[in-house]
Amino acid sequence: MISSINPSIKAFAVLIPGIMLGFTFDVFTPLLYFLFILGITFSMTDIPTLRWLKLFSPFVLIALGFAWMTVLYANQTFSYGEVVFSLWGLEVTTGSIQTGISLALRSLCFGALSLLFILTTDSTKLMLSFMQQCKLPPKITYGILAGYRFLPIFQHELQVLKQAHRIRGVGRTKGIKGRLNQFRRYAIPLLANGIRKAERVAIAMESKGFTGDKDRTHYHQMKVEKRDWLFFVLMIGMLAAVFILSYYLGYLNIFGKRY
Amino acid sequence: MEQLNVQPKPVIEVRDYSFSYEEIDEQPLFNRLSFALNENEVTLLMGASGAGKSSLALCLNGLYPDAVEGTATGDIYFHGRHISEFEKGELNQEIGIVFQDPESQFCMITVDDELAFTLENRKFPASEIKGRIKEVLKAVGMEGFEQNKIHELSGGQKQKIALAAVLLLEPEMLILDEPTANLDPVSSLEFIELVQEIQEERGMSVLIIEHQADDWLELIDRVLVIGRDGQLLADDTPERLLTEQKQLLEQEGVFLPRAYSDAKDLRDVLPIAAPSEESVLSVDGLAFSRKKQQVLEDVSMDIRGGEFVAIVGENGAGKSTLLQLMAGLLTPSKGNVLLSGRKLEKWDENELRKRLGFVFQNPEHQFITDTVYEELTFGMRLNGYAEEEMEQAAGELMRQFHLEKQHDSNPFSLSGGQKRRLSVATVLDETPDILLFDEPTFGQDAATTAELMHYVMELKSKGTAIVFVTHDMDIVDAADRVSVLQHGKLAYDGSPEKLWEKEELLQEARLRLPARMRLDRKEGVVYDLIH
Amino acid sequence: MTNQWKLKEIVLMSILGVVFGVIYLVFFLVGQGIRNILVPFGLAPFGYEIIFGIWFIVSIMAAYILRKPGVAFTAELIAGVVEVLLGSAAGPGLILAAAIQGLGAEAVFAATKWKYYRLRILVLSGVSAAVFSFVWNLFSAGNIALAPWLIVSTLIVRMISGALLAGVLGKWLSDQLAKTGVLRGYALGKELKRKRKYGAA
Ligand SMILES: Nc1ncnc2c1ncn2[C@@H]1O[C@H](COP(=O)(O)OP(=O)(O)OP(=O)(O)O)[C@@H](O)[C@H]1O
Ligand SMILES: Nc1ncnc2c1ncn2[C@@H]1O[C@H](COP(=O)(O)OP(=O)(O)OP(=O)(O)O)[C@@H](O)[C@H]1O
Ligand SMILES: [Mg+2]
Ligand SMILES: [Mg+2]
Numbered sequence: 003m004i005s006s007i008n009p010s011i012k013a014f015a016v017l018i019p020g021i022m023l024g025f026t027f028d029v030f031t032p033l034l035y036f037l038f039i040l041g042i043t044f045s046m047t048d049i050p051t052l053r054w055l056k057l058f059s060p061f062v063l064i065a066l067g068f069a070w071m072t073v074l075y076a077n078q079t080f081s082y083g084e085v086v087f088s089l090w091g092l093e094v095t096t097g098s099i100q101t102g103i104s105l106a107l108r109s110l111c112f113g114a115l116s117l118l119f120i121l122t123t124d125s126t127k128l129m130l131s132f133m134q135q136c137k138l139p140p141k142i143t144y145g146i147l148a149g150y151r152f153l154p155i156f157q158h159e160l161q162v163l164k165q166a167h168r169i170r171g172v173g174r175t176k177g178i179k180g181r182l183n184q185f186r187r188y189a190i191p192l193l194a195n196g197i198r199k200a201e202r203v204a205i206a207m208e209s210k211g212f213t214g215d216k217d218r219t220h221y222h223q224m225k226v227e228k229r230d231w232l233f234f235v236l237m238i239g240m241l242a243a244v245f246i247l248s249y250y251l252g253y254l255n256i257f258g259k260r261y
Numbered sequence: 262m263e264q265l266n267v268q269p270k271p272v273i274e275v276r277d278y279s280f281s282y283e284e285i286d287e288q289p290l291f292n293r294l295s296f297a298l299n300e301n302e303v304t305l306l307m308g309a310s311g312a313g314k315s316s317l318a319l320c321l322n323g324l325y326p327d328a329v330e331g332t333a334t335g336d337i338y339f340h341g342r343h344i345s346e347f348e349k350g351e352l353n354q355e356i357g358i359v360f361q362d363p364e365s366q367f368c369m370i371t372v373d374d375e376l377a378f379t380l381e382n383r384k385f386p387a388s389e390i391k392g393r394i395k396e397v398l399k400a401v402g403m404e405g406f407e408q409n410k411i412h413e414l415s416g417g418q419k420q421k422i423a424l425a426a427v428l429l430l431e432p433e434m435l436i437l438d439e440p441t442a443n444l445d446p447v448s449s450l451e452f453i454e455l456v457q458e459i460q461e462e463r464g465m466s467v468l469i470i471e472h473q474a475d476d477w478l479e480l481i482d483r484v485l486v487i488g489r490d491g492q493l494l495a496d497d498t499p500e501r502l503l504t505e506q507k508q509l510l511e512q513e514g515v516f517l518p519r520a521y522s523d524a525k526d527l528r529d530v531l532p533i534a535a536p537s538e539e540s541v542l543s544v545d546g547l548a549f550s551r552k553k554q555q556v557l558e559d560v561s562m563d564i565r566g567g568e569f570v571a572i573v574g575e576n577g578a579g580k581s582t583l584l585q586l587m588a589g590l591l592t593p594s595k596g597n598v599l600l601s602g603r604k605l606e607k608w609d610e611n612e613l614r615k616r617l618g619f620v621f622q623n624p625e626h627q628f629i630t631d632t633v634y635e636e637l638t639f640g641m642r643l644n645g646y647a648e649e650e651m652e653q654a655a656g657e658l659m660r661q662f663h664l665e666k667q668h669d670s671n672p673f674s675l676s677g678g679q680k681r682r683l684s685v686a687t688v689l690d691e692t693p694d695i696l697l698f699d700e701p702t703f704g705q706d707a708a709t710t711a712e713l714m715h716y717v718m719e720l721k722s723k724g725t726a727i728v729f730v731t732h733d734m735d736i737v738d739a740a741d742r743v744s745v746l747q748h749g750k751l752a753y754d755g756s757p758e759k760l761w762e763k764e765e766l767l768q769e770a771r772l773r774l775p776a777r778m779r780l781d782r783k784e785g786v787v788y789d790l791i792h
Numbered sequence: 793m794t795n796q797w798k799l800k801e802i803v804l805m806s807i808l809g810v811v812f813g814v815i816y817l818v819f820f821l822v823g824q825g826i827r828n829i830l831v832p833f834g835l836a837p838f839g840y841e842i843i844f845g846i847w848f849i850v851s852i853m854a855a856y857i858l859r860k861p862g863v864a865f866t867a868e869l870i871a872g873v874v875e876v877l878l879g880s881a882a883g884p885g886l887i888l889a890a891a892i893q894g895l896g897a898e899a900v901f902a903a904t905k906w907k908y909y910r911l912r913i914l915v916l917s918g919v920s921a922a923v924f925s926f927v928w929n930l931f932s933a934g935n936i937a938l939a940p941w942l943i944v945s946t947l948i949v950r951m952i953s954g955a956l957l958a959g960v961l962g963k964w965l966s967d968q969l970a971k972t973g974v975l976r977g978y979a980l981g982k983e984l985k986r987k988r989k990y991g992a993a
Contacts, residue, residue: 017887017888021885027937067827068934071837071938072937072938075938076937077936077937077938077943101934101937105934105937108934109933112885116876119876120877126370141797141802145805145806146870146874147368147806148368148369148803148806149803149805149810149874150806150877152811154370155412156810162621162626165585165626166629167629168614169588169614169688170629170640171611171615171640171644172643190969190972191629192811193811193965193969194974196810197804197807197969197974198974199807200800200804200806201800201974201977202366203365204328204799205324205328205800206365206366206367206368207799208349208350208353208799210353210426210430211350211351211379211382212350212382213348213350213351214349214799217384218382218384219381219386219390220381221373221381221387221390328800329976330977330982631972631973671972674973
């Protein structure tokens with residue numbers, strides 16, 4: 003199960019393919035890797051398919067946007083091949099279509115990778131793992147966590163602020179203008195409250211004996227085991243395999259240079 | 262008290278210490294204080310609200326003046342070492358503090374992470390952390406709350422977690438800033454016992470800041486009093502101080518423990534005005550759930566014009582929730598709330614707010630502007646008052662509630678008691694039909710409590726219905742009617758007199774008798790009530 | 793570097809990161825909306841560019857409020873991490889993008905040795921963040937495949953957006969906050985206090 007993989011290792015296992023795929027401009031390479039990510043997602047996690055589809059659909063929209071833009075506006079290096087059709091005076095070639103599809107698949111890969119990561123990772127554990135494995139200073143780790151704690155409270159805080167305005171006689175607002183007004187009235191106080199909280203949380207942490215000292219014990223011990231490295235090797239190894247296969251089949255295209 | 266005969270060993274020594282939130286050359290908050298806090302000694306710090314007690318506490322453990330950009334002169338030593346020589350956080354492992362405002366002392370989301378954080382800082386072995394957390398939660402009566410989110414706890418529950426955290430620190434010196442202000446009566450007694458136990462076991466030095474110190478009296482070896490002008494007015498044993506220097510304390514407006522006081526009971530001094538027959542607000546078959554938890558179940562009550570109703574019950578019983586439902590801030594999952602016979606949601610919002618005033622348990626939730634003056638005039642401004650009118654009305658409120666000097670202060674930077682008074686004052690600019698207060702008197706000294714009660718009672722005599730959620734049994738004693746909430750159900754609804762006779766109910770709902778009756782019955786009974 | 797930062801300054805950066813992490817996510821949708829509006833005019837590529845500056849605002853605000861080396865970079869990085877934790881559409885690569893934007897903003901402050909925080913420096917910093925992020929997008933989003941005229945004109949739009957939405961708006965918001973008094977304990981608030989005193993004297 004991927005949710006039990008060490009978060010730092012997982013982050014790198016997801017980040018590296020994300021960067022490496024940035025070099026490819028052919029259709030085959032990202033497509034193959036995309037299928038692989040799908041396979042991993044549905045075999046090694048327990049994310050419900052419907053939920054995944056719901057979260058993934060915006061990525062598809064964005065990817066289509068990307069593709070369309072590139073198809074229309076590709077430059078000389080990428081608009082090789084024959085003209086297929088033209089629109090608004092722009093000529094669309096087989097090359098630009100290929101490049102567009104490639105970019106779309108690439109961003110689908112990013113999307114699928116990021117979902118794979120987010121849906122299987124607890125944010126507190128991620129930060130703790132950054133501290134324990136990547137030697138992020140405790141001061142930064144707990145500083146970030148303290149800020150992150152504000153997130154669930156944020157909603158609560160907004161609720162309270164709304165209630166306060168109501169009992170003080172500022173009525174509920176309707177319509178777009180009212181909403182905008184409300185936004186203005188809330189934005190600065192909400193931010194100001196956040197900053198006030200930041201200051202107090204820092205005092206609270208110090209009052210509990212937090213020195214920022216690296217030498218501390220860990221309630222949630224984040225370990226790196228063999229299976230974590232196995233996962234890493236799987237993700238990166240598969241990436242390498244896809245690149246190699248693509249090269250042998252003659253599809254690989256890096257920055258418009260074909261191999 | 263035998264320790265006083267032995268040469269006391271100082272843990273903290275304060276010499277010529279002055280502190281100010283602004284430049285020090287103006288009138289400093291406290292001026293050239295010198296005193297020592299000794300090993301194995303329990304000290305009570307008294308003073309009027311706003312005198313600077315909380316600020317002093319934070320100076321003692323080195324968090325101030327740095328954290329607030331204040332200025333300080335003079336020296337503080339911990340075991341002979343100047344506190345500026347300690348690293349940040351290092352000193353805090355030795356001097357534990359419970360802040361006055363329980364909400365501002367958490368840094369994690371869940372209860373167990375919060376408690377583990379303290380233990381990790383102390384380099385406590387990882388394998389023992391879980392067990393230790395369980396133990397301390399048991400000690401403060403919060404077993405099984407490990408996975409709860411802190412911001413979703415009730416006011417008193419938060420305070421208990423704050424206490425648990427400081428107990429885990431096992432400090433050499435413990436500072437408690439009004440630690441029981443939001444606790445129900447029995448929890449409060451239990452906590453005091455717990456502190457006593459730990460203090461005796463470890464012989465640590467304890468500094469307690471508390472307005473109503475009755476229940477602490479047995480532990481206390483020494484009393485310090487800071488005056489409104491920032492001077493140390495007294496440093497003595499409780500007996501001598503409370504008998505020989507009574508006048509001084511009365512002048513400063515602090516509470517004298519009942520045993521030493523000849524002040525009359527609240528119920529005897531408040532003006533009596535019979536409520537009318539007409540119902541103002543009625544609650545009918547009310548139920549409310551949060552996520553899966555049923556918080557309230559089938560609550561019905563009627564509040565009449567000019568009636569003073571107290572709602573009591575243990576921490577987490579659902580009192581604040583009930584009050585918010587009455588104010589229309591939450592929507593019930595079953596049942597209705599009617600104001601003058603009409604459902605709350607049928608009211609025009611503006612009209613409703615003019616007729617119904619509400620004060621949150623946490624005063625900060627009330628604040629929406631940047632200065633005390635604006636806060637007080639906010640409602641008037643909405644209703645289109647003229648500037649002079651507002652100035653006059655606000656001036657009157659500021660005088661009544663001792664906030665004149667804070668005219669331009671930010672509401673968030675007031676002292677605990679001042680915040681409470683300001684939040685109460687914000688709803689008093691008009692005379693509505695009904696006022697709902699969630700623990701309006703906590704953190705007040707004797708003088709301000711009495712003034713506040715009189716002010717509210719005056720409104721009552723004009724026909725305004727008053728509802729208090731409170732843990733103060735002396736206030737309950739003065740109410741026309743009391744409602745006891747127990748696990749979300751109404752367990753009693755009637756006169757306080759009759760409630761005091763129901764010993765079993767009092768025990769189950771974690772309540773106590775008011776002071777006048779405790780004194781009548783003397784010892785024995787009081788402690789029987791806890792166990 | 794981190795030793796110079798007080799804990800409360802780190803928490804402040806983090807809270808700004810959280811708040812703007814949420815706002816950034818909202819702006820993804822806004823960008824998409826603008827883009828849809830621009831499609832019929834053949835200007836779709838400019839959809840995100842117009843609002844791109846908002847993505848640098850944390851850098852500018854944090855640096856302007858705290859005025860210490862490394863703040864612009866770190867604040868943006870934290871906002872990026874938060875955005876990923878929240879489930880941003882751009883994926884973990886966003887952390888890298890945030891780091892690069894942060895570097896862009898930091899570069900300008902570094903060039904002034906972290907001494908000047910006037911409007912023009914803030915605006916410059918927003919522009920620099922825009923340039924850095926643009927170069928990164930040439931690679932990461934494959935924008936290098938686009939026609940040269942389009943590359944140049946989107947760059948210009950993004951620079952303007954960085955100047956206005958990050959530089960000018962960031963300063964305005966911070967000043968607004970300072971007025972409420974919550975920044976008393978930070979460099980910006982202290983400067984304000986000094987100015988008032990100086991002005992009063
Ligand atoms: N952060 C702050 N900035 C500016 N002034 C402050 C701040 N905190 C407190 N004060 C002011 O300092 C004075 C003393 O406050 P402090 O909280 O120490 O009082 P206190 O004795 O604990 O009162 P209470 O019994 O009401 O809690 C008050 O007048 C308050 O307005
Ligand atoms: N925002 C919230 N989300 C979830 N649960 C909550 C929330 N607020 C309160 N609760 C829970 O609802 C119950 C009732 O809380 P409430 O605040 O009404 O108690 P209370 O009687 O006012 O207690 P106290 O005397 O401690 O203030 C408690 O168990 C509490 O944990
Ligand atoms: Mg106080
Ligand atoms: Mg409550």
